[in-house]
Every structure is written in C-alpha cells, then in structure tokens.
Amino acid sequence: MSLYQYLPLRDGEIRLTKLEDISCDPSDVTPAITIIKKQLKDAKGTYEALSYAWGNSNHRRPLPCGDGCYLWAGENLHSALRNLVRRRRQDPSLSSNWVWIDAICINQDDDVEKNRQVAMMRSIYRSSVGTVAYLGEEENDSRLAMGYIRGVKNKAAQAWIEWLRSTDVAAVVKAQYPAMEHDKEFIKEAIRMEESRSFNEILAELGSSDWKMFGALLPEKHRILRGIALLAARPYFQRTWVIQEMAVAQKTILYCGTDHCDLAFMAGLFGNTFRPAGIRLADYVDDATRTDLYRGVAQLLMAFSLSTKIRDGEHRSLFQLLQSSRAAQVTHAVDKVYALLGLCVDFEEFPVDYGKSKVDTYIDLAKQLIQHGQGDDLLYEAARSDHSSSECPSWVPDWTKMPIRTNLGCTLSSTAKWYCDASGVLKRRTQDYRNPPLRMKLLCRGKKLVTEGAIVQKILVLGSAPPPAEQVSATSNAAHLANILDDLSTFKDRLSKRVYPPTGQPIDTALATILEGDQPHNTIGLTNWNEEPSSRSILYEIDKHELQQQSGKRRYGFAEALHQRNFTAIENMAKATVGRRVAVTNKSFVALVPAGTQRGDQICILQGALVPFVLRPCGDGYILVGDCYVHGMMLGEMFSKEEKQPEMQEIIIK
Incomplete structure (x- = not known):
C-alpha cells in the first residue's frame, strides 16, 4: 500500500x-x-x-x-x-x-x-x-460508572417531567399543543419555556441522601464514585481543544469502549449533586491521580458552562479563556491560543500560523493584549507561574505553564472593601464599581517591556519554601500552610514590640491578616479565576482536619485573632499562601512572596498597579518574579505618607 x-x-x-x-x-x-x-x-x-x-x-x-x-x-x-x-x-x-x-x-x-x-x-x-467524545477503552469500572450516570439521568428526567406537568409551564404547553402525547415533545417545548434552573434543583435534591443518589446501587457507592473520578482524570479532559469541541457542539456523548453517557448530565452531577452532598471525588483516587482529577473536573465544568453561555448569546474574551484553561494541555504550544480563538469575540482575527514559534506567538499575543488595554491583567497573569524554565520573557505569560499561585491583582481587600490599591490611584471603592479606570504605562521594545515604577524595599529574610509543584491544586497543602504559621510566629517572637511597625496594628491582628492576604469572608475574592465556582472550590480543596491537627501541635500567639477572622475559613488561607513563602523586607514589612523569591530581590510598585511585584535585577533591567502581598503597602500607603514619597523611574522588564 x-x-x-x-x-x-x-x-x-x-x-x-x-x-x-x-x-x-x-x-x-x-x-x-x-x-x-x-x-x-x-x-x-x-x-x-x-x-x-x-x-x-x-x-x-x-x-x-x-x-x-x-x-x-x-x-x-x-x-x-x-x-x-x-x-x-x-x-x-x-x-x-x-x-x-x-x-x-x-x-x-x-x-x-x-x-x-x-x-x-x-x-x-x-x-x-453532535460530538462523539472518546475517552479510551473500557477499564477501572467505567461501565459501572457510565451505567450509573445514565440511570440517574433517567431518574432525574422523570422527576423533572412530573414537576413540569404540575406547573404553569405544563398548562401553557398543553394549551398550545393539546395533541402532545410523548414526553420527548413535552420536554422539548417545556425546556424552551423554562430555564434549566429547575432541573438543577432536582439534581441538588438527589444529593440530599445516599439512598436518593444510589438507591439499590448503594453497596457499589465506592466503586461508582471511583469509576467516575477516574473517568474525569483521563487524558481526554486534559486537552485544551476539548474546551471548544465540547462547548460549541450541539450535543456531546462520552464513550469508553462502546459504553456511553451524556456529558451535560455528568457535568450537572459534579456541580449540582456531588458538591452539595459533600462528596469529594479526590478521596477515591490516589495522590498520583489527584492533580489530573482536579484538572479534568475544572475543564469539564468550564466547557459545559461555556456551552450554556454560547447558547444564551454570551461570550468571553480570549484572555479570560486563556486564564481559565491554563491547566489544559496541548501537543503544540501554539494551540493553547489557537484552540480558543473560535470561542472568543475580541481576537477572532488573530492569525493562525503554525510556522511561527511558541515564543513569537505568545509575544505577539501579549503585545496585542496591551494594545487592547489588557496589559495590567497580562502582568498579573504572568506572575502566576514560574518563568525560570520558560523561553518566554518574564512579562509574557507562558500559557503552557500551569499556575502555581493565585492572582493577587484581582483579589478583594477586606480592609478597603474593594480591590487592593498599592499604587494609590483608585478613586472609587464601591462594590458596585467593578472596573476601576486605571492602566499601567506599558510599552513594548522588542522582547522587553518598558514601564514606570518605584523600587521601595528589598527582601532581607525568607521563610520556608513550599514543596515543588506543577500547579495550584498540588501546592495547596496543610503541611506548607502550617510551616507559614510557624514562620509568622517566629517573626512575632523576634519582634520586641506588640504592634506591627508599618501599620501600628496589634501584631496578632496584622499576622492574621497577612495569613489570609486580607481577603474578606463569604465572597469569591479572585474575580478572574474563571473556572465555575464549583470547580474553583475543587481546585482549592485543602484537608481542614489535617490543618487543624497540624495547628493543634503548635502554640500560635495570634490564634485568637485568627479565630476572630473565622479560622475555619481555610480557603482564604490556601488562596493567599499557595505557591508563596513568608518574607521580611529591609524595613521590617512582612510579605507573602513567590516561592522562587531570593534574598536581595526588590519590591516594586508599578504606576497604576493594584499590588506590588517582586523584581530581580538583571543587567540593565529586571526579571519579573511575581506579585506579592506586603502588609502595609497594599492600599497606597507608600504614596500617602507625609514624608518623601518613592520616586517613579523607568523599569525595563525582560
């Protein structure tokens, strides 16, 4: 042949x-x-x-x-x-x-x-x-898992039909279509008139008891949940292309071997049944599989959410899509961008060119984002990953690198009741005004970024480094958080005063605030972490029991202040500390800095920036190490004091 x-x-x-x-x-x-x-x-x-x-x-x-x-x-x-x-x-x-x-x-x-x-x-x-999504051969109880999903779907659909027939929607449908006899026809018309909200409520009701969820299959609960978890952890769900393929399809059916189940219903189970029921799929897989599970669930939920938004006429920007799919994988690095172009409304004309290198493609995209007025978001996103092994300039997000820390630039401040404001330029701080009118001054010169900023302090002391990890979910662990508690406690013991010098606050209050990155409670602090809320919670899961055991073995002088801020709000602490370590500056400011920070690195506040950045001197410029939380300079304090203010200078980032 x-x-x-x-x-x-x-x-x-x-x-x-x-x-x-x-x-x-x-x-x-x-x-x-x-x-x-x-x-x-x-x-x-x-x-x-x-x-x-x-x-x-x-x-x-x-x-x-x-x-x-x-x-x-x-x-x-x-x-x-x-x-x-x-x-x-x-x-x-x-x-x-x-x-x-x-x-x-x-x-x-x-x-x-x-x-x-x-x-x-x-x-x-x-x-x-429609799209046929092939996950691979049948294995690891995939047949049992898919059979369960199909069975629960039928059960929920029947409950929904009964509910619809008892509502005003049913009366309207019957009046308009008196000859309608078949459930499929009834459902089709009812869906057109009634949002899927009611169906999600039925899915949530299923999670109210094990018997409602599993019925006669209750003895197989562990096998079923393990099978579902291993389905979500399969390589298929790690692909960036999956997002578009599932989001724009008329319908998507998942296949393992010849067995099948409905993608939309599987996503509905994750978001509306398992989570309210307190089911942690991570408990049913080993440590080696857990990261793939987190990543797969996040991708699945995001694709399903996008498909709903597309049907409703809503769209996301390319930058938002790139942010929320950083954990996804591709065969060709340029496909991190090209695979999402069909879903965005602002970069549809960005040229697809497989003859161009990854670095050139990412730099061209970064330059266009700056031209579109998204340069500040660009730097915040570049700060989320480690550039030490990247070919890209440090100011350009390497979209193939998974995030190892959160984006402080879009974190709400509990003290200010608004975003952080390190450069002191925000004028309005009301929860109703969610798009503050500020931009950094950014100019591209080849592969360098020129901006303005003030070098305010240097890193003098560093605390324990977190364990190496490939992404956010792998670094949110109780042991590292306990080490940060130790480092903060050590700082307090060495400080003779009972107040935190930069702010004059009681030391216990200041350290408790640092531990949470000054995030408020009962709100989603990271407004541009674009996974759906359910997948966001999965990505930031942390074993509360383990942390409480760790903290119970130690005596923290600021424990009472932590309890006053709701010590059980572990998610805030996980978000603030993930991928970071404690540092003390040459002027006794305590900070949460990127894990890769070194002694001698400098704290810089860029003009128009919401948070400070850690920069590393390099020849005639600097390397961007990442963003940081420095207690006492997050709300413009460095530019509001009566003494001499820091001078702005040209900053070249390589």
Whole structure:
C-alpha cells in the first residue's frame, strides 16, 4: 500500500470520512475509511465530529483509506474507530455515516491548510449533528460508572417531567399543543419555556441522601464514585481543544469502549449533586491521580458552562479563556491560543500560523493584549507561574505553564472593601464599581517591556519554601500552610514590640491578616479565576482536619485573632499562601512572596498597579518574579505618607 496523497481543499471545503469494517472475522474489527471533500455549508447536519486525545504519536497503525492507500493513525484514534464500528453494529441509529476527524480530515503536513482549517474549527463542530467524545477503552469500572450516570439521568428526567406537568409551564404547553402525547415533545417545548434552573434543583435534591443518589446501587457507592473520578482524570479532559469541541457542539456523548453517557448530565452531577452532598471525588483516587482529577473536573465544568453561555448569546474574551484553561494541555504550544480563538469575540482575527514559534506567538499575543488595554491583567497573569524554565520573557505569560499561585491583582481587600490599591490611584471603592479606570504605562521594545515604577524595599529574610509543584491544586497543602504559621510566629517572637511597625496594628491582628492576604469572608475574592465556582472550590480543596491537627501541635500567639477572622475559613488561607513563602523586607514589612523569591530581590510598585511585584535585577533591567502581598503597602500607603514619597523611574522588564 502507498501513503494517501491529499488533494488541495477549496475555500469553505472540509474533508469527511466514511467509516467501514473490512475484517473477514465477524468477531473482530478492522476499521477502514473513505475520504471525500465537501463544502461545509452543504455538509451541515450530515456528520458527527470525533473528539479524542491524540496520545503517543510513536505508536501508530496503518489505516486503509481506499485505492490501496493508507494513513497512519495513532493508537487512541485506531481504538476510537474500532469502537465506533462496534457501536454501529449494536445500534445503527446511534451513528452517522460520516465522521469528521481532525488528524485525518486535515493534512497535518501542510501548515497552510492547517492554518485555514483550524480557523474553521468552531464552524466544523457547530455544523455537526453532535460530538462523539472518546475517552479510551473500557477499564477501572467505567461501565459501572457510565451505567450509573445514565440511570440517574433517567431518574432525574422523570422527576423533572412530573414537576413540569404540575406547573404553569405544563398548562401553557398543553394549551398550545393539546395533541402532545410523548414526553420527548413535552420536554422539548417545556425546556424552551423554562430555564434549566429547575432541573438543577432536582439534581441538588438527589444529593440530599445516599439512598436518593444510589438507591439499590448503594453497596457499589465506592466503586461508582471511583469509576467516575477516574473517568474525569483521563487524558481526554486534559486537552485544551476539548474546551471548544465540547462547548460549541450541539450535543456531546462520552464513550469508553462502546459504553456511553451524556456529558451535560455528568457535568450537572459534579456541580449540582456531588458538591452539595459533600462528596469529594479526590478521596477515591490516589495522590498520583489527584492533580489530573482536579484538572479534568475544572475543564469539564468550564466547557459545559461555556456551552450554556454560547447558547444564551454570551461570550468571553480570549484572555479570560486563556486564564481559565491554563491547566489544559496541548501537543503544540501554539494551540493553547489557537484552540480558543473560535470561542472568543475580541481576537477572532488573530492569525493562525503554525510556522511561527511558541515564543513569537505568545509575544505577539501579549503585545496585542496591551494594545487592547489588557496589559495590567497580562502582568498579573504572568506572575502566576514560574518563568525560570520558560523561553518566554518574564512579562509574557507562558500559557503552557500551569499556575502555581493565585492572582493577587484581582483579589478583594477586606480592609478597603474593594480591590487592593498599592499604587494609590483608585478613586472609587464601591462594590458596585467593578472596573476601576486605571492602566499601567506599558510599552513594548522588542522582547522587553518598558514601564514606570518605584523600587521601595528589598527582601532581607525568607521563610520556608513550599514543596515543588506543577500547579495550584498540588501546592495547596496543610503541611506548607502550617510551616507559614510557624514562620509568622517566629517573626512575632523576634519582634520586641506588640504592634506591627508599618501599620501600628496589634501584631496578632496584622499576622492574621497577612495569613489570609486580607481577603474578606463569604465572597469569591479572585474575580478572574474563571473556572465555575464549583470547580474553583475543587481546585482549592485543602484537608481542614489535617490543618487543624497540624495547628493543634503548635502554640500560635495570634490564634485568637485568627479565630476572630473565622479560622475555619481555610480557603482564604490556601488562596493567599499557595505557591508563596513568608518574607521580611529591609524595613521590617512582612510579605507573602513567590516561592522562587531570593534574598536581595526588590519590591516594586508599578504606576497604576493594584499590588506590588517582586523584581530581580538583571543587567540593565529586571526579571519579573511575581506579585506579592506586603502588609502595609497594599492600599497606597507608600504614596500617602507625609514624608518623601518613592520616586517613579523607568523599569525595563525582560
């Protein structure tokens, strides 16, 4: 056989594949395909889109594609095609005759074609009858888990039908459609008239007891929840492309082998049933799998939320999408950007160019974000990851690096009842005014960023460093938080005064405030951590019992102040300290600084910035280490004192 030769595509054309079985053994499957070209507008509604994880490209199999030709298919794609054939054997009504498959329908060796086809991806998935999301072969109780999800869906749907029939919605539907007899027709019309809020309430009611959730399957509860957790931890949910593929699809069905369940309902269980019921899926997997679980659940919930917003006509900016998908993975680094272009409204014309390097693509995007007035957010986001091993300049977010700390630049201040205001430029501080009119002065010079700021202090003493970690969820742990408590307690013991010198506050009150980063309670402090609230809580899970045990072994002089600020509000402390360590400056200010901070690094307040930054001198400029919380300079105090104020100077960040 010879390698298949692609023919060029005309404008607006796509390729589709017809899946066949050429095995002579009825008990076996040997997938083969036929490839055709068709105008997308003419193909609408005639094909399914296959979504899957590419997997290891070193393990490939030949895939016959007619006329004695073949294409190479990765192991996971080959597995998906085999099971699609089996699915069609079991129930032909489940399958379309034609399937769009990215690895086959796009010539992967032609960058020009890739550029054009990737720009069409949203339309390709939107025009399909639905998306088949292939998670991999059946294993780890996946059949039990998917069967449970289907069963609960049927149970919840029946309860919803009964509720709808008892409401005014039912009366209106019956009056307009008196001949309506079938539940499917009733539901379709009722959904059009009634938001899904009521269905979510039914899902929450399921979580009110184990019996309602599991019924006769209660003895299998552990196996079911472990199976569901391992489904969410599969590589499929780690992919950036999944977000668009699931968000714009008409519907998405998840498959393991030939077994299946509905994506939307699985997401509904996570957000509306398991969480209110206090079910922690992390308890059902080992430590090595937990990070993948956090990441997978966050991606799944975000994609489902986006699909709802898209249907309602809402959209997010590219920057917001990039922020909320930093934990997702790609085969090609540039796809961290390209995979999201179809979901945004502000960067739809950003050029797709697979001939451009990761660094050049990220720098070009950063420059455009600055031109769009999002430069300050850009620096806050760049501060969330470690640039020591990145090829990108320190002021450019490396979107392939997962965040290892939170974004203090969008954290609410309990003291100010508003955002932090380190540079002292905010004039209005009301909760109703959520878009403060300030911008840093930013100018790009090649790969350098020129801005203005004041170097105010230096790092003199550093506390314990957190354990190495790849992302936020892995660094939020009770042991490190207990070490920070120790470091703050040590600072207090060495301070002869009973007040915190920079502010004059009682030392216990000041240290308790530092521990929480001055965040208020009963509010979501990180307004641009764009995962849905349910996934945000999962990402910041911390074992409260373990922390209480750790703190119980020590005597903290400021424990009473912590209790007054609601010591059980562990989430605030986790957010403030994750990926950070305690530091003391040359003027006795106590700070929470990035884990990679070194003695001699400098505290800088950039003009227009909400929070201070840690900078490291480097030749004629500085390296951005990250943002920091410095108690006593978060609300413009350095620029409001009567004594000489810090002088602004040109700051070059490399």
